[in-house]
Amino acid sequence: MTQPLNDAPTYVGKCATCGLLVFAGVDRPDMARENAKEIANLIRDGHTVERTTAVWVREHSKWCRCNDKPAQPELLEAAVTP
Numbered sequence: 001m002t003q004p005l006n007d008a009p010t011y012v013g014k015c016a017t018c019g020l021l022v023f024a025g026v027d028r029p030d031m032a033r034e035n036a037k038e039i040a041n042l043i044r045d046g047h048t049v050e051r052t053t054a055v056w057v058r059e060h061s062k063w064c065r066c067n068d069k070p071a072q073p074e075l076l077e078a079a080v081t082p
């Protein structure tokens with residue numbers, strides 16, 4: 001770990017309707033493929049994609065329930081665990 005976890009760059013997707021999170025994935029090489037796939041889906045669905053930090057995700061982790069779409073706990077976990 002050469003970088004404090006809180007500063008880990010993290011992609012988030014925000015719901016176009018309510019503005020809450022629909023996706024969070026830490027930006028690191030072993031997640032790049034998954035992130036790229038998810039981000040492409042988010043953009044296609046009209047959501048907003050931003051690049052922020054893991055600490056931001058922890059402080060703003062309110063998840064969209066508009067479509068009763070399950071959150072992605074495994075990706076959130078990847079964003080907030082070392």
Ligand SMILES: [Zn+2]
Binds near residue numbers: 016019020064065
């Ligand atoms: Zn929503």
